[in-house]
Amino acid sequence: MATIRLGDAAPDFTAETSMGALNFYDYLGDGWGILFSHPADFTPVCTTELGTAAKFKDEFAKRNVKMIALSVDGAASHAEWIKDINETQHTTVNFPIIADEDKRVANLYDMIHPNADNNLTVRSVYIVAPDKTVKLILTYPASTGRNFYELLRVVDSLQLTAYHKVATPANWEHGQDVVVSPAIPTNEAKEIFTKGVEEIKPYLRMTPDPTA
Numbered sequence: 065m066a067t068i069r070l071g072d073a074a075p076d077f078t079a080e081t082s083m084g085a086l087n088f089y090d091y092l093g094d095g096w097g098i099l100f101s102h103p104a105d106f107t108p109v110c111t112t113e114l115g116t117a118a119k120f121k122d123e124f125a126k127r128n129v130k131m132i133a134l135s136v137d138g139a140a141s142h143a144e145w146i147k148d149i150n151e152t153q154h155t156t157v158n159f160p161i162i163a164d165e166d167k168r169v170a171n172l173y174d175m176i177h178p179n180a181d182n183n184l185t186v187r188s189v190y191i192v193a194p195d196k197t198v199k200l201i202l203t204y205p206a207s208t209g210r211n212f213y214e215l216l217r218v219v220d221s222l223q224l225t226a227y228h229k230v231a232t233p234a235n236w237e238h239g240q241d242v243v244v245s246p247a248i249p250t251n252e253a254k255e256i257f258t259k260g261v262e263e264i265k266p267y268l269r270m271t272p273d274p275t276a
């Protein structure tokens with residue numbers, strides 16, 4: 065298992081899931097992807113996360129992001145667990161959960177951190193761009209459920225900065241002012257960003273969100 069870093073190609077795989085066997089790259093097609101791991105089936109925090117993820121599916125779909133989860137239990141176990149998630153979280157899990165009993169995908173993506181737990185995955189998140197490169201990696205411990213608003217927010221930032229020469233400041237959300245890329249001289253920035261450029265310092269130039 066090689067370490068995966070930002071900019072690397074996301075490892076491809078074929079795996080059994082709660083929605084049948086699939087190939088990761090084929091599943092993503094030409095869009096973005098979010099792959100996130102769960103320590104185990106029938107665990108409380110994971111149950112709330114998957115219910116929340118299901119409720120966020122439309123928001124990810126609007127951004128052309130396909131969701132895929134992973135847990136190191138089998139497909140039959142996933143099917144039973146999904147019934148519980150749907151019942152307790154008042155939703156319908158509507159994306160695949162990889163049945164990674166042999167931990168093949170978990171190992172491929174370095175989702176098992178032995179000093180945290182030898183057998184279960186941590187809460188990893190990988191966001192993959194349409195060119196199949198890894199754009200974001202997050203790692204949470206089993207005891208902390210993830211914030212899906214933050215995952216949407218970071219997708220907005222990744223998609224904005226993929227297509228515009230900007231970066232997003234702390235706590236940025238879609239529609240708020242963005243930072244002009246440091247590589248662009250201010251005179252050039254003023255031609256590119258027709259909504260205006262405010263030079264606070266020579267290295268700190270702000271412009272309205274070009275997509276808002």
Ligand code: BEZ
Pocket residue numbers: 103104107108109110111184206207
């Ligand atoms: C949970 O999902 O609730 C969980 C899983 C493993 C360890 C701790 C919590």
